[in-house]
Amino acid sequence: MASEILQKSFDLKEYIVQVKRKIHREPELSMQEVATTAFVQSELKKMGIEMVPLGLNVGVLGIIEGKKKGKGKVTALRADMDALPIQETADVPDKSIVPGVMHACGHDCHTAMLLGAAKILLGMKDHFSGTVKLLFQPAEENLDGSKYMIEQGVLDNPKVDYILGLHGHSFYNIGEIALREGAYMASSDFFTVKITGASGHGAYPHRTGCDPILAASNSVMAIQSIITRQIDALDNVVISVCEIHGGTAKNIIPETVEFSGSVRCQNMETRNTIEERIRDVVQGVASSYKCEAKLDYHYGVPPLTNSPEVAKIVRESAQKLIGEQSVKYIDIPAMGSEDFSRYLEVVPEGVFARLGLCDPQKGAPVFHNGSFVFPEEALPYGTALFVQFVLEANQ
Numbered sequence: 001m002a003s004e005i006l007q008k009s010f011d012l013k014e015y016i017v018q019v020k021r022k023i024h025r026e027p028e029l030s031m032q033e034v035a036t037t038a039f040v041q042s043e044l045k046k047m048g049i050e051m052v053p054l055g056l057n058v059g060v061l062g063i064i065e066g067k068k069k070g071k072g073k074v075t076a077l078r079a080d081m082d083a084l085p086i087q088e089t090a091d092v093p094d095k096s097i098v099p100g101v102m103h104a105c106g107h108d109c110h111t112a113m114l115l116g117a118a119k120i121l122l123g124m125k126d127h128f129s130g131t132v133k134l135l136f137q138p139a140e141e142n143l144d145g146s147k148y149m150i151e152q153g154v155l156d157n158p159k160v161d162y163i164l165g166l167h168g169h170s171f172y173n174i175g176e177i178a179l180r181e182g183a184y185m186a187s188s189d190f191f192t193v194k195i196t197g198a199s200g201h202g203a204y205p206h207r208t209g210c211d212p213i214l215a216a217s218n219s220v221m222a223i224q225s226i227i228t229r230q231i232d233a234l235d236n237v238v239i240s241v242c243e244i245h246g247g248t249a250k251n252i253i254p255e256t257v258e259f260s261g262s263v264r265c266q267n268m269e270t271r272n273t274i275e276e277r278i279r280d281v282v283q284g285v286a287s288s289y290k291c292e293a294k295l296d297y298h299y300g301v302p303p304l305t306n307s308p309e310v311a312k313i314v315r316e317s318a319q320k321l322i323g324e325q326s327v328k329y330i331d332i333p334a335m336g337s338e339d340f341s342r343y344l345e346v347v348p349e350g351v352f353a354r355l356g357l358c359d360p361q362k363g364a365p366v367f368h369n370g371s372f373v374f375p376e377e378a379l380p381y382g383t384a385l386f387v388q389f390v391l392e393a394n395q
């Protein structure tokens, strides 16, 4: 094996796999990662790594000082720790013992890979300057965890210069790393519209003349015209209405109907216009049916934009590990979201990269599905990338 760091990571594979299996067996949902947090703390403690206490009993911040303590760059490495409310169906040795909860997104593996990296970095303190911050974050799945970590001050004292996040991806093969410069993932915002009309007999709609079901139906369709008629066709936006509730019987016009949806944008300026556009459309449509519409709009995470400068460092790090041919370029942005984008709002010099999980023989794992299996052979590659990135960034 050409790379010394990749060799060190493979030498540590047994440890990383055992850590992953332990966390995989005992999954915890978002903001409930108490046992996982305690386990990570005990592992870091065993290694002798200093930790900074956080406000709640979820999430861990570990600190490793390089050879120029307090000087040199500060690099943050982030892993998420939460599981999903899904029943595991895969036949694996570390099958979840918690009914209805499983690691179906690989966050157990992200945590294990970062613990592996901590172990290697600790033995290589003479090879980098500055400080490494290990961020073990709760609650990525509900997109709240990074906000909590930032509020806990994990990016300050000392201020983080560079940040790297890594997530498994089923499009790329095991042993490959993929990334993209610039706009990568979308913002994630939510809305609820409440349409109020007047209830009445289904046989005599004209007596009230304000049917909220008709107003809601037309609002849902009219909202889609925002995308095609108001936004540049080259500017990526998705609006999906995913819930609609109203009515109690087949012959009663209800008084209210509510519907909710998700808004994804790649561009911050466009994102800031969507709330007003939806409000204009639903209020206009509702009033044409003699109904009233009220919009509640909730801002979630911003779009995720990778720094070209840091992407270059990550790419070069990955090339040293696995060779140029295995470092892939992600050529189109995605409309999914990641709460890593909040770190990038504070520390723009960061990258969210992807680790290949596809086994050409067995096929690609399906994320957020009971059958999801994160191939353990991929773990050392993630550990190695964290380590090599620090060596490149903290010279």
Ligand SMILES: [Zn+2]
Residues within 6 Å of the ligand: 104, 105, 141, 368
């Ligand atoms: Zn997920």
Ligand SMILES: [Zn+2]
Residues within 6 Å of the ligand: 105, 106, 107, 140, 167
């Ligand atoms: Zn995930």
